[in-house]
Amino acid sequence: xxxxxxxxxxxxxxxGKYSRVLLKLSGxxxxxxxxxxxxxxxxxxIARELKLAHGRGVQIGIVVGGGNIWRGAYDRGEAIGRVTxxxxxxxxxxxxxxxxxxxxxxxxxATRVQTAIEIAKLAEAYIRRRAIRHLxxxxxxxxxxxxxxxxFTTDTAAALRAVEIEAQAxxxxxxxxxxxxxxxxxxxxxxxxxHISFMDSIRKRLRVMDTTALTLCMENRMPxxxxxxxxxGNIARAVTGRKVGTLITE
Numbered sequence: 001x002x003x004x005x006x007x008x009x010x011x012x013x014x015x016g017k018y019s020r021v022l023l024k025l026s027g028x029x030x031x032x033x034x035x036x037x038x039x040x041x042x043x044x045x046i047a048r049e050l051k052l053a054h055g056r057g058v059q060i061g062i063v064v065g066g067g068n069i070w071r072g073a074y075d076r077g078e079a080i081g082r083v084t085x086x087x088x089x090x091x092x093x094x095x096x097x098x099x100x101x102x103x104x105x106x107x108x109x110a111t112r113v114q115t116a117i118e119i120a121k122l123a124e125a126y127i128r129r130r131a132i133r134h135l136x137x138x139x140x141x142x143x144x145x146x147x148x149x150x151x152f153t154t155d156t157a158a159a160l161r162a163v164e165i166e167a168q169a170x171x172x173x174x175x176x177x178x179x180x181x182x183x184x185x186x187x188x189x190x191x192x193x194x195h196i197s198f199m200d201s202i203r204k205r206l207r208v209m210d211t212t213a214l215t216l217c218m219e220n221r222m223p224x225x226x227x228x229x230x231x232x233g234n235i236a237r238a239v240t241g242r243k244v245g246t247l248i249t250e
Contacts, residue, residue, distance in 0.1 A: 018239055022061045022063065022167040022170050023172075024170065026174070027068040030042055030100070043100065051104070052236045053235040054109055059138075060135075060239070061140070061167065062142045063142075083151075090116070090117055097143075110140070113144055114127070141165075169222070176228060194247070197248070197250060202214050208226055208246075228245065
């Protein structure tokens with residue numbers, strides 16, 4: 001189904017909320033206050049937030065990172081090549097996806113994991129039409145394994161899946177409450193931006209997402225909302241069209 005034949009963002013959106021979104025979660029979100037790994041309290045907190053958002057009647061796809069387990073760019077050293085390190089990172093996202101699936105099902109939310117790299121005993125292979133069907137049946141779909149290719153980040157995977165499943169928005173949950181002119185943890189004069197264009201984000205190198213992901217969203221008119229995951233109810237607010245964080249559009 002081409003994007004032109006499918007219902008577009010305006011026709012699918014109703015009563016100020018989105019009908020289908022793609023949420024990008026960092027792997028670090030799952031480790032909570034720990035330095036690495038998966039923290040049970042953080043995991044259940046995210047699961048409960050997702051249950052609240054899902055209860056609003058919105059179809060939710062998720063792309064999760066793997067930085068809490070393996071960060072290839074920093075951890076590979078000299079002994080491991082870039083391609084192998086990237087594949088190791090993809091496996092880390094599968095671990096996180098399975099953990100999140102169990103936490104969501106513990107909360108009573110039907111969930112499916114689809115991976116870009118085939119691991120038949122653990123999860124479904126990514127098939128676009130099947131993913132959309134799961135969403136239409138009210139299941140949360142977690143997309144693991146990144147794009148399935150080295151040299152691409154999970155931000156790019158999130159942008160790609162958002163476009164493929166014809167979501168109306170890509171929601172990026174972070175540790176800060178939006179996009180700033182500089183890193184607010186370093187620069188006290190950094191100012192929060194309520195709205196910014198894709199081109200300005202790229203030109204000013206604000207590091208919201210990598211350039212490939214931003215370009216893909218820009219070319220497909222996929223709005224991106226950046227907000228603080230730690231604020232209770234923020235995911236539900238974002239999927240219901242309420243203003244949270246920073247909105248990135250054309």
